[in-house]
Amino acid sequence: MMSESGKVPAPTIERLAIYSRPLEDLLESGTPVVSSERLAILCGVNPAQVRKDLAYFGEFGVRGLGYEVRELLRAIRTILATDRVWHLCIVGMGNLGRALVENENFKKRGYLFAAAFDVDNRKVGERLRCGLAIEPIAKIKELVGRLNVDIGVITTPQEDAQRVADLLTDAGVKSLLNFAPLQVRAPASCFVEHVDLGVKLENLAYHLTRLRGAKPHK
Amino acid sequence: MMSESGKVPAPTIERLAIYSRPLEDLLESGTPVVSSERLAILCGVNPAQVRKDLAYFGEFGVRGLGYEVRELLRAIRTILATDRVWHLCIVGMGNLGRALVENENFKKRGYLFAAAFDVDNRKVGERLRCGLAIEPIAKIKELVGRLNVDIGVITTPQEDAQRVADLLTDAGVKSLLNFAPLQVRAPASCFVEHVDLGVKLENLAYHLTRLRGAKPHK
DNA sequence: GCCTGTGAATCCATTCACAGCT
């Protein structure tokens, strides 16, 4: 058994979250036990990878048998700290922002939006379907502190993203999830996760052209 | 100079897209030349990484000087094939789907939504702000063929995602961008890119708890 | 002197292959 204090590769953390998806389905369908091979197939990875990823945090399986689904899922949730409630706030209530605050999956996993802001004062006061009213960014500091916000989500246009990131970190937010297409700067104490949806499309475009180059088009 | 036929690491492709963001800004602000170091800082990577990534595709810089912004941006766009129009379709017109079809950044980069579908027939016929009307999934095969769709975007609930992926690949779509939280299966000839927004949040949660563990909370 | 382009060195992650337990 290995303590989790040893360095864990970043990809391992991402995969643990991936593993939990089919595990939820297996639990619901009443499957009691799963092997690393089966789980690997469901997630599109190598079986040894599954075992190694889990081994960073303990011994969750039974040799000759496999992993108990319920127990494994609970273990992963503990590791990823999905077994508690996290408070989020979001800045930038365009289409994407609205889609995120109303996302049921987030709520189900314990990610609660506690406040929504927008730089455009004309939007301030508008009530969202989720119940929140849009607040002005001038209130970020006050509300982030009062509501104990852990994670700030940025869905503003590119030109506002850095200013908003500064406001959020200044208010004490310890991590950011940024959807604006630029690298926001933040103090080292603040974790920043980037999601650039355009990058994914450009990836596909690149591969599509190579494919066309390799094989004749149909 | 190295031909681009040699194997290019997947992360390199992702980063080329990242590099293009600040390059667009630099071009607009009239900066004629940029060094690998400056670009690296703007993108949060190592300068040698920038040079090596570019070297996979040619020699774009001038020793002692740097890279001409306009020329480099054009080169990257050619490599990523962002210099042409791509036709997309999207299936699943919930909040996220609506946010994506109306995203101006995609349109600006040449990604055009040619059709929008939903599994729920009650939504069929509804006209979206972007001008498209929602079509039934029964028309996927016909419309994908007629409109020459290159990329299929899946924003359905988890339970519909695999069925939709099958319909899309069967209709001849050569790549998929899947937002449903499960690994969709597709023939090897079809590229699949996954975006699970929950994974990003779970990542932040993991790091936040380790941080708390390391340092006392405030 | 300055900055690119690139082999060599390092670092990191994945996969193999088998020992160990049930």
Place this chain on the structure above:
DNA sequence: AGCTGTGAATGGATTCACAGGC
């Protein structure tokens, strides 16, 4: 026999360090 847990081997990607050209 079956499947986990893990050292060893492999395979990639990042970074270093310097040669090459402006």
